[in-house]
Amino acid sequence: xxxxxxxxxxxxxxxxxxxxxxxxxxxxxxxxxxxxxxxxxxxxxxxxxxxxxxxxxxxxxxxxxxxxxxxxxxxxxxxxxxxxxxxxxxxxxxxxxxxxxxxxxxxxxxxxxxxxxxxxxxxxxxxxxxxxxxxxxxxxxxxxxxxxxxxxxxxxxxxxxxxxxxxxxxxxxxxxxxxxxxxxxxxxxxxxxxxxxxxxxxxxxxxxxxxxxxxxxxxxxxxxxxxxxxxxxxxxxxxxxxxxxxxxxxxxxxxxxxxxxxxxxxxxxxxxxxxxxxxxxxxxxxxxxxxxxxx
Numbered sequence: 339x340x341x342x343x344x345x346x347x348x349x350x351x352x353x354x355x356x357x358x359x360x361x362x363x364x365x366x367x368x369x370x371x372x373x374x375x376x377x378x379x380x381x382x383x384x385x386x387x388x389x390x391x392x393x394x395x396x397x398x399x400x401x402x403x404x405x406x407x408x409x410x411x412x413x414x415x416x417x418x419x420x421x422x423x424x425x426x427x428x429x430x431x432x433x434x435x436x437x438x439x440x441x442x443x444x445x446x447x448x449x450x451x452x453x454x455x456x457x458x459x460x461x462x463x464x465x466x467x468x469x470x471x472x473x474x475x476x477x478x479x480x481x482x483x484x485x486x487x488x489x490x491x492x493x494x495x496x497x498x499x500x501x502x503x504x505x506x507x508x509x510x511x512x513x514x515x516x517x518x519x520x521x522x523x524x525x526x527x528x529x530x531x532x533x534x535x536x537x538x539x540x541x542x543x544x545x546x547x548x549x550x551x552x553x554x555x556x557x558x559x560x561x562x563x564x565x566x567x568x569x570x571x572x573x574x575x576x577x578x579x580x581x582x583x584x585x586x587x588x589x590x591x592x593x594x595x596x597x598x599x600x601x602x603x604x605x606x607x608x609x610x611x612x613x614x615x616x617x618x619x620x621x622x623x624x625x626x627x628x629x630x631x632x633x
Contacts, residue, residue: 340378344396346623346632347374354422359415364402366419369410372401377616380596382603383407411612420615427622428482430631434506435477437578438531439585440513442493443472443592445610446599453605459489469600470610474618475500475511479588480625481618486611497522504529512581523553534578536561592621 351367351374358365376386384404385391392401402410410416444461446469447453456468467489473496474484483503487496493516501522504511508530518535526533534557537544545555560575592598597617604613626632 341393341396343620343623343627344375344378346627347371347378347620348396350427350623350632351419351423354419354426356415356419356422359413364400364406364410366410366413366415368399369402369407369416370419370423371399372407373411373612374616374619377596377613378620380601382601383411412608417612417615420612420619424481424615424619424622427619427626428477428480430626431477431480431629434482434509436506436509437581438482438504438506438509438511439476439582440497440500440511440517441474441476441582441585441589442487442496443474443589443597444489445470445472445597445614446489447605448602451605455488455607456605457488457490459491461489470607472597472614473497473500474585474588475503476585476588479584479591480622481588484614484618486607486614493517494519494522498525501525501529501531501533504531506530510534510578510581512579512585514582518554518557520549520551520554523551523557527551527553533557534560534575536579588621591625592617595621595624597621 348371351370356366372386373383376383387401387404387407389397389401444467446461446467447456449468451468456470458466458468461467469489471487471489471491472484473487473493474481476482483500485496485499497517501511502525504526511526511531511533513533513535515536515538517533518537523533532553537558545558561579595617597614600610604610
């Protein structure tokens with residue numbers, strides 16, 4: 339499976355339009371491929387720089403040194419290429435769906451890790467851990483856009499960046515009650531979308547137009563219909579909110595492929611962001627292969 343996935347990955351990296359850097363021994367595409375080979379096998383970059391860890395059939399280019407990889411992975415060009423390949427991979431699934439989902443996923447480090455940037459935050463009911471948090475906007479079961487935050491950052495703090503990147507000309511963005519605020523409802527509306535996030539229990543049947551935007555009142559009507567007490571809930575709103583299962587499924591598959599507990603060599607925001615980009619890209623291509631959208 340790894341060889342098949344890497345061949346698909348190789349074609350996508352080579353086909354994406356990217357200006358590259360003139361007069362360099364190792365182009366950005368080679369740097370990205372070597373790094374993704376290490377991510378695919380859950381190994382450090384130094385492991386991927388050793389020819390003995392490559393099948394002869396896949397090694398069609400010269401390998402850079404570990405020092406070169408460390409330096410080039412910091413460049414803007416390599417990061418731009420990674421983002422372009424991820425967008426091209428998610429484009430395989432067709433136009434943006436009507437319903438998108440937004441949520442966050444914890445990525446933990448050890449309790450005694452020396453990573454000074456890893457913060458302590460909540461990972462579940464009554465559970466705390468140190469690490470980082472992946473904030474993602476998903477189309478179905480694949481990540482379309484994402485950003486990295488500290489473990490103790492509230493989900494709403496990174497939501498405006500993702501809501502501003504909603505595509506498709508209109509639709510719905512489904513989220514949990516951490517995203518229920520006037521500011522985020524307005525941000526989704528500015529991108530032509532209705533944010534569907536359940537209210538807190540105390541605000542479930544509050545309809546005060548003085549302190550709520552029209553978009554938030556619409557979300558309240560979708561998820562907390564006044565007719566519930568009469569046995570006639572808004573089934574359309576319930577069906578919309580059930581779409582959140584897709585982002586949970588996406589995060590579950592990412593955890594199974596290694597984007598959960600960060601390995602010892604992935605420390606600091608820069609390395610964590612690169613590792614997350616690699617895992618998200620590989621997951622997207624796995625989904626495309628499974629659905630026979632690419633070969």
